[in-house]
Amino acid sequence: MTVTNIRNDKGENLVGILNKKDTNQLILIVHGEQGHKDCLYQVALAEKLPFSTFRFDLHGNGDSEGKPGYSHIAQDTEDIHAIAQHFESLGYEIYAIIGHGRGSLSGLKYATSCDKPLSHYVNIAAPYLDGKPAKKSEIAFKPDFFDWKVYQKGKLVTVKMRQEEVDVYNSWDSSHVIRMPKTTCVLTVHGLNDETVPTYHAASYANAISNHTLKLLPEADHTFTNQHEQLIDTIVSHFEQHTNDAYQKALNMGQHVSVTIPRWIDIPGVKNFRDIGGWPLKDGSGYIRERTVFRCGHLVDITEQGIQTLRRLNVIAAFDFRSDPEIERQGVMPDITGLTRYPSAMFTQADYSPAALATRWKGYFEGATGFPKVYAVILEKGAPQYRKIFIHLIENHSISSTKSIIVHCTAGKDRTGLFGMLLLGLCGVDDEIIANEYALSNLGYWEPNHELEKKAEMLNVTVDDMRMVMSAPYLAMKETIRQVKEKYGSIEGYVRDECKLTQEQVKKVKELMIVPIRFEERQLFRPKI
Template sequence: MCKSSLISIRAMIVPVHDAAIYSNIIPTHTLKLFPKADHNFKGCYQELVDTILRYFKVHENEAARAWSLGLTKSLTIPRWIDVEGVMNFRDIGGWDVKGGNGYIRERMVFRCGHMSNMTDNGEQTLKSLGITAAFDFRSTQEIEQYGIMREIPGLDRYHSPVFLDEDYSPAAIAVRWQGYFAGPTGFPHAYRTMLQSGSQVFERIFRYLIANPRSPFIIHCTAGKDRTGVFVMLLLGLCGVDDEVIAREYELTNLGYWESEEQLAKKAKLLDRSIDDLKIVMSAPYVAMKETISMVRHEYGSIESYVRDKCHLSDADIAAIRRIMIVPIRREEKQLYRAAKL
């Protein structure tokens, strides 16, 4: 698909050098410079209109031609992936790291809800992504309730429960869910228990990543929201992704996971709560993750301190994870790099 940029030299909003780099990296791009125009092209309107009309006339039907010839070049890799039978499946890569010197490697780590209902088409999608492992954060009781993913040759499933079986007693569930019912600011209380109970599991995944630097894998729980979200927070935070971005990534679960009114009604009856209460519990509020990150810093000093103290990662381990997960951006490419889209 053909693209065109119209740049005012006087305004210097976009340096000419950067505009040229951008133009050169896209084969179907046309760059037009206006030496006398300001940022609003004042006094150059006719020249601007003539340039646009001339461009469209020359490139009429170019979009269809480019698609037919395979000449399009995408600057983004789709985040959401349709794995049939699996909800909330997405790539956690592509996010910018602070300082703009790199971004999180794409097609390396994926997150989702439980995979018990995956279809044949879903299996083929996983194979096409080259996924070699799946870490299941669910308890034995949850697995008995929902089932496990089918066996796929070349893909190892690791049962990695964040909570011990006894933690799923009715009393323990009631205590944990109180945090969720308190609203977004109460979520960190529930996530604190995950950080305490899940440190060995998180360490296991970090070490798998270090030992298998080119082997894509999945992390999932039941909804792919809470336990999965806590680990993603640790991984992205360790790699230098901004808190705001981590919280927005967590919030994407609101688009990827839902339950029917009937399912919510059953859970509400079991917990003696209203359906509206359950909808709060099933949500992924931005502020909940922001508060969780603040809680980690308050109680552990930083995300890096948590993985050092609780996951027993050394300086070399942390450096290896960053080396694997961060794709560096060269200086001349910085103006070209796009932060990942939601």
């Protein structure tokens, strides 16, 4: 290991440690707030990575020169540019950047502004800032300033910062990541117990970045206390996978490789909106056609901007699984020229009697083992509505068409999730992928605590009970699939027996929804999921 000093554009010395391995592929490791080059897991991570690494102190932090600033995201980005240019002049390839927290804000900006795209970017627990000044700072202010802790010269010191610094920080806009090069594989790692940066920030990055993988560590907080080994293993495994995958080898040989387009799409006013396409078939013979079927929560609150996005996606139909009591309470979507809403309620007014509701909700309260009981009822009552969607796809879409549809209920997770299971399973997607796709609703749909408290009080249950109801447990979908296969022999068996699709109609759905991959291209076409 070699201590290295590099001057930034202000003439300040940035101090870091070069850990040279038997490769000129270099990974830059950027620390977060109150951090430094040797903090948390960084030393152990540098040792375990098979690449050369350079971990360093940003200006004004650790052993580096300069004055720290709460709002210095842009200046920190310039530090990274200076370091990258230094090592590139020595013959290194800046292969990846690993950034934590606010340090990752600067790293991400570098990744979208550097001349040569990075191969990888690892985003650890970074906030997603929307460029809007905070209504009320969470920091305790004194009359003209607040105390901010910075690690300098081996200890935490107090630096006085003014409100203007906070305003500049909050004005940072993370939406630039939508311009992340599609050849840059981005991994976001976030702890589910992170109280500093809530998990929905990670979902925002997943929504915005096209070539993105999201890993959530259940027991981890913002600094990954007692979880450093798990974090390091997650990062190292990411690099190993991409090094070993056939598609990465094809990239190294200069061959063309398809890049996955964004699954999550931001539709203002709509929660949980995502593309059901893109998933590979279990046998490797193809993948699900993208930009044909979307799933989401209700469209009642969609904004004009959201409507314009639906027009660009060429959505011609929205199948609304909500029942009359839900519609009476929530309303209906606005009229959109060229888009037809198809009422597709599965439950009648009688199904909303106190006794019927109590039976259904009881299943949800039982958790992952109880959800399948509710889903069995939905599959029984919903078959005619699911059939309607399959027939619409057959009659109104083709492999040369750009038209698309939306399926939705209130949250876009239960009735909608079951249709997703049927469509993906019918086409031959692996059960594991189907269950994980269903569980993505844990990121796409949420309700604020005051709403959960209101519902909990109304139903005489706890808030934790309501959180369970609003969740999408992976195990619940796995068990539902098992039960469907046990009863019907296969998911296709359900579609034939209950949705009354003929063999020819099933064939047409598959022809529409499956993009075939020639045998000789299968190992080069897409990364493994």
